[in-house]
Amino acid sequence: MNLRSMDLNLLVVFEAVYAERSISKAAAKLNLSQPAVSNALARLRDTVGDPLFQRQGNGMVPTARAKTLRDPVRQALDLLERGFRSDEEFDFTHSRREFVIAVEDYGETVIIPRFIDWATEAAPDIHIRIVPESSGALTTELRDGSVDLALDYFTLQGQGFRSECVLTENLVSLSRIDHPVISEKLSLEAFLQLRHVVITPRRKSQPMIDLALAKRGLKRHIAMTVPHFLSMPAVVQSSNLICTLPRRMAYLYADHFRVKAYTVPVRTPSFPAYLIWHESMDHDPGHRWLRNHLIALCQSL
Numbered sequence: 050m051n052l053r054s055m056d057l058n059l060l061v062v063f064e065a066v067y068a069e070r071s072i073s074k075a076a077a078k079l080n081l082s083q084p085a086v087s088n089a090l091a092r093l094r095d096t097v098g099d100p101l102f103q104r105q106g107n108g109m110v111p112t113a114r115a116k117t118l119r120d121p122v123r124q125a126l127d128l129l130e131r132g133f134r135s136d137e138e139f140d141f142t143h144s145r146r147e148f149v150i151a152v153e154d155y156g157e158t159v160i161i162p163r164f165i166d167w168a169t170e171a172a173p174d175i176h177i178r179i180v181p182e183s184s185g186a187l188t189t190e191l192r193d194g195s196v197d198l199a200l201d202y203f204t205l206q207g208q209g210f211r212s213e214c215v216l217t218e219n220l221v222s223l224s225r226i227d228h229p230v231i232s233e234k235l236s237l238e239a240f241l242q243l244r245h246v247v248i249t250p251r252r253k254s255q256p257m258i259d260l261a262l263a264k265r266g267l268k269r270h271i272a273m274t275v276p277h278f279l280s281m282p283a284v285v286q287s288s289n290l291i292c293t294l295p296r297r298m299a300y301l302y303a304d305h306f307r308v309k310a311y312t313v314p315v316r317t318p319s320f321p322a323y324l325i326w327h328e329s330m331d332h333d334p335g336h337r338w339l340r341n342h343l344i345a346l347c348q349s350l
Contacts, residue, residue: 055096057129060122062089063101067119070108123147139334141172148175148197148339151182151190153251154278155322156200159297164346171342191327197336198343199325203252209328214321215347220258221299222311223282224291231291235311244272246284246292258293261317282306297350322347 065075066086076086094101097118102109111119127146152161157179165177182199188207190196199205204212222240224231230239250256255263262268272290275281281292282302293313294302303310324344330336 056089056092059089059093059096060126062086063093063115063118064122064126066090066102066109067111067115070110072109120147139338141175141335141338143174144172144335145174145176146335147178148335149178149180149195151180151187151196151199153182153201155202155295155298156182158278158301159295159350160200160343160347163350164343167342167346187325191325192329194327194329197326197330198340201323201325202320204323205325210325211328211331212323212325213344215324215344216322216350217319218295218297218322219319220293220313220317221296222291222293222313223285223299223303223308224311225286225288226307226309228289228291228309230289231309231311235291235314237314240291240314241267241269244270244290246273246275246281246290247271248278248281248294249274249276257317257320258313258315261315265315267315278302282308 062075062079065078066072069075069078072086072090073083076083079086090101097114099114100112101115101118102111104110123145124147127144150156150161161177161179168175168177180196182201187196187199188205188210191199191205191210200215204210222235224235224243230243247256254260259269273284275284278294278298279302281294283306284290285292286306286308299310302308324340324347326336326340
């Protein structure tokens with residue numbers, strides 16, 4: 050397909066027909082006549098080499114080819130619209146823009162569900178895509194715009210990256226409800242006696258709890274290492290192992306897995322969680338709308 054010879058208005062018609070599943074409704078939405086929409090759709094069919102939509106009852110059903118085209122077309126149109134309307138406010142109530150947020154388990158468990166619950170009411174047509182936070186590729190992805198925002202415990206080093214602390218956390222330990230060693234309070238003696246399930250470290254430095262113990266010449270007994278926070282309460286629920294994880298996450302897991310939360314019996318400092326983006330998105334209205342609401346949500350938790 051030669052894009053130079055293609056009328057981009059055909060993509061607008063395609064998106065309208067796909068969204069409305071009707072030529073008459075698409076025509077009304079675009080303020081065009083039905084013959085004009087039918088003619089545009091016929092030209093696009095010839096260009097693509099596919100019928101794109103098939104009549105079924107009173108509606109138009111997209112073909113497999115149309116379904117594969119829909120997301121790229123929607124993203125391309127949204128990108129063009131943003132480029133030509135960069136000085137205007139973001140119309141979040143009607144926007145079909147996709148936002149990509151990179152998070153690890155914590156953000157996916159504690160922050161994103163609450164944000165999505167709000168966003169589906171405030172901006173029903175936007176699409177939020179969650180991707181795993183990959184430290185090696187994140188700088189490139191934020192810089193080139195393939196990722197809009199990241200949630201992490203660590204700031205990104207390098208020129209052009211913004212980091213805003215959105216909340217602070219501390220640690221809580223979890224055990225099964227009927228644990229034979231722990232009573233109402235988790236003592237330091239029991240903490241050191243019991244075996245622990247821990248998360249695979251993302252960086253070479255020791256976890257905060259191990260650093261705090263090491264300052265006192267102590268060390269916990271690590272029996273199991275898992276790649277995701279979610280695995281920790283699942284293991285704890287059905288064993289005598291215990292785990293230690295961020296407080297907000299720990300209390301959510303305590304309710305879901307019916308395990309018991311305890312204050313960690315060694316003093317550890319609070320630690321921040323950051324929202325991170327690249328400065329090239331500072332003045333993008335849609336990005337500003339997204340990050341401001343995400344920051345406000347985090348600060349309310």
